[in-house]
Amino acid sequence: MTEIKEIINGCLKGNRRDQELLYRRHAAKLYAVCLQYSGNDEEARDILQEGFIKVFENLVNYKHEGSFEGWMRRIMVNTALEKYRSKHLLHRVDDIDQIPEPDAEPDNEDYAGLQAVDLMMIIRDLPPKYRMVFNLFAIEGYSHKEIGSMMNITEGTSKSNLSRARVILQRRVNAFTGLGRKVLNG
Amino acid sequence: MDNKDANIDLLFRNGLKDYEVLPPADVWDNISPAVTRNNRPYMILRAAAMIALLVTIGLLTSTWNSELAENSFQDTGTGGSIMQSAPAQPADVQLLADASGRDARKRLQPLQPASGSEAAGMTAVIAQSASIPEILTAGEAAEVEENTDRYRQIVPASTANQELNLTYFPYTVEKESFTREDTRKWSVAALVSPTYMSSFSSPANEAAKALGSAEQPVVSYAGGVAFAYRVSKRLSVQSGLYYSSYGNQISGISTFGGFRNYDQVKGNSNFEIQTTNGRVATNNADVYLIDNISDTRLATFFDKNSFDPVKASLQYLDNSLMQSLGYLELPLIVRYKVIDRAFDFNIIGGLSSNLLINNSVYTSAGGDRYEIGKTEGLNELLFSSSFGMGMEYNLGRNLSVNLEPTFRYFLNPLNSLGISNTHPYTFGIFSGLSYKF
Numbered sequence: 001m002t003e004i005k006e007i008i009n010g011c012l013k014g015n016r017r018d019q020e021l022l023y024r025r026h027a028a029k030l031y032a033v034c035l036q037y038s039g040n041d042e043e044a045r046d047i048l049q050e051g052f053i054k055v056f057e058n059l060v061n062y063k064h065e066g067s068f069e070g071w072m073r074r075i076m077v078n079t080a081l082e083k084y085r086s087k088h089l090l091h092r093v094d095d096i097d098q099i100p101e102p103d104a105e106p107d108n109e110d111y112a113g114l115q116a117v118d119l120m121m122i123i124r125d126l127p128p129k130y131r132m133v134f135n136l137f138a139i140e141g142y143s144h145k146e147i148g149s150m151m152n153i154t155e156g157t158s159k160s161n162l163s164r165a166r167v168i169l170q171r172r173v174n175a176f177t178g179l180g181r182k183v184l185n186g
Numbered sequence: 187m188d189n190k191d192a193n194i195d196l197l198f199r200n201g202l203k204d205y206e207v208l209p210p211a212d213v214w215d216n217i218s219p220a221v222t223r224n225n226r227p228y229m230i231l232r233a234a235a236m237i238a239l240l241v242t243i244g245l246l247t248s249t250w251n252s253e254l255a256e257n258s259f260q261d262t263g264t265g266g267s268i269m270q271s272a273p274a275q276p277a278d279v280q281l282l283a284d285a286s287g288r289d290a291r292k293r294l295q296p297l298q299p300a301s302g303s304e305a306a307g308m309t310a311v312i313a314q315s316a317s318i319p320e321i322l323t324a325g326e327a328a329e330v331e332e333n334t335d336r337y338r339q340i341v342p343a344s345t346a347n348q349e350l351n352l353t354y355f356p357y358t359v360e361k362e363s364f365t366r367e368d369t370r371k372w373s374v375a376a377l378v379s380p381t382y383m384s385s386f387s388s389p390a391n392e393a394a395k396a397l398g399s400a401e402q403p404v405v406s407y408a409g410g411v412a413f414a415y416r417v418s419k420r421l422s423v424q425s426g427l428y429y430s431s432y433g434n435q436i437s438g439i440s441t442f443g444g445f446r447n448y449d450q451v452k453g454n455s456n457f458e459i460q461t462t463n464g465r466v467a468t469n470n471a472d473v474y475l476i477d478n479i480s481d482t483r484l485a486t487f488f489d490k491n492s493f494d495p496v497k498a499s500l501q502y503l504d505n506s507l508m509q510s511l512g513y514l515e516l517p518l519i520v521r522y523k524v525i526d527r528a529f530d531f532n533i534i535g536g537l538s539s540n541l542l543i544n545n546s547v548y549t550s551a552g553g554d555r556y557e558i559g560k561t562e563g564l565n566e567l568l569f570s571s572s573f574g575m576g577m578e579y580n581l582g583r584n585l586s587v588n589l590e591p592t593f594r595y596f597l598n599p600l601n602s603l604g605i606s607n608t609h610p611y612t613f614g615i616f617s618g619l620s621y622k623f
Contacts, residue, residue: 016218016504016505016506017504017505017551019218019221020214020218020440020502020504020505021502023214023217024214024440024496024502025496027208027209027213027214028206028207028208028209028496029206031206031207031208031209032202032205032206032207035207036202045209045210045213048209048213049213049216049217052213052217053217053220053221056217056220056221114197114201115201116201116202116204116205117205119197119198119201119202119205120202120205123198123202134198137195138194138195138198138199139195139198139199139202166191166194166195169194169198170194173194173197
């Protein structure tokens with residue numbers, strides 16, 4: 001039996017040590033996911049907490065098929081989505097017409113100087129609806145149809161939100177790298 | 187999707203793929219109770235099973251007790267059986283006599299009655315055997331009559347009167363003879379008990395209260411040998427030698443092993459942990475501790491923000507520490523017998539002196555125990571008072587099974603330097619065997 005299977009079995013038996021071991025092994029990676037889906041640390045912490053409780057509650061349903069970390073990540077993403085829905089979308093809003101067209105063509109920059117911590121800061125600065133769509137589409141790989149039903153928006157809104165998110169991200173990345181060069185050159 | 191879109195997507199996807207951030211230390215402490223709570227139904231089931239077991243044992247004990255009383259009634263002796271059969275079969279004496287007059291005489295001549303009941307039984311037989319003179323010769327009949335008279339003289343008058351109440355007679359006599367013969371003064375017993383220790387503490391401040399909330403007493407054990415001397419029919423004085431261990435679980439402090447390679451500090455202990463029972467100083471340089479609950483319990487040179495034991499691949503051991511204390515106990519106990527039957531019931535009370543002989547703090551992982559350190563400033567000698575109930579079930583003349591639920595209260599605190607004035611109390615159910623001589 002692999003080590004992770006032993007730990008999971010220990011958790012299922014209520015072994016406290018295995019429960020904490022499981023948490024400590026994966027908390028840092030999953031907390032990064034929570035931060036990516038939230039605008040502030042408090043919210044990220046709540047998602048991690050609720051997500052991990054769900055992980056332990058649903059561990060009995062885990063079939064040992066596919067990546068265990070991927071399974072836990074999906075639980076965190078779903079928890080983040082539930083939080084988003086409860087906060088932002090009490091009823092269906094179709095705001096496609098309110099989305100302004102991109103006002104500038106993004107440059108094709110060299111992003112070599114960007115660190116993960118910078119990317120995280122940039123993505124967390126996005127407005128919640130753009131951040132959610134971008135994360136679900138670009139990072140998790142969901143289709144617009146799936147995102148539409150997950151976020152209770154139309155497929156068209158999902159596409160436009162993604163487009164808008166990309167423009168904002170591109171602009172901020174450019175600004176960041178441009179600033180970086182300026183400082184270095186200056 | 188054009189290349190620009192793909193680029194920005196890939197930039198974030200790849201850039202954040204392996205990104206990790208340590209969550210705040212107290213997140214686990216909010217998760218842990220929620221997860222533990224899910225196991226509560228099983229705990230309730232276990233507790234229910236335990237109660238059911240105790241009730242069953244109680245009922246069985248009660249049943250056995252009453253069965254024993256019935257058996258003692260039936261096994262009172264020959265007197266009892268003769269007496270019961272006498273009214274139904276008055277021909278018993280005839281049969282004895284028919285075989286041989288001498289035989290009959292021999293059977294009717296046990297003039298050293300082992301008990302009053304036997305004599306009474308014989309009297310009863312004789313009383314109902316009106317035909318004796320008819321079947322014996324005149325001389326033999328006279329001899330039998332003479333023996334009968336002598337027999338009647340031996341039987342007390344009160345006993346003779348009970349010939350009319352034969353059904354109840356042997357039981358009464360048997361009980362009297364049982365208690366009358368118990369001249370044994372000494373008894374020795376071996377007893378063990380699971381013990382639960384808690385305390386009536388008066389926390390000096392909020393910090394002390396917070397410490398207490400993260401600590402949980404655990405069931406431990408006690409055992410030893412006791413000697414008792416019976417002063418009177420109901421009063422005994424008891425002493426002996428016991429070993430009692432107590433455990434206190436300190437939760438929220440995670441231990442990692444393998445820190446020796448990173449430990450650059452020589453001599454002093456690396457960590458000091460504040461507990462309600464006193465300060466614990468680590469003496470094992472191989473352990474690294476993290477407090478997940480508060481910043482005030484753990485004092486150390488090492489900054490948890492600059493050293494991450496998970497990143498350093500230290501071996502995770504457990505998230506709680508066990509504070510273990512062991513005392514050698516010399517009790518002076520007085521026992522008063524309230525019910526004196528086959529199932530005795532005693533009230534027990536006394537004082538004990540407790541000498542500290544084991545003081546350790548450890549953590550356990552995978553069946554192994556890792557020493558952490560010792561609790562400092564503990565009182566070496568404690569005095570305790572005890573009160574309990576002793577149930578004693580007599581298995582035979584000398585041997586009995588004992589069950590003694592006992593409550594003990596410590597008169598002085600465990601640690602005079604502790605930040606809270608802790609007077610522990612313990613509860614245990616001692617069980618074992620005792621031998622009277």
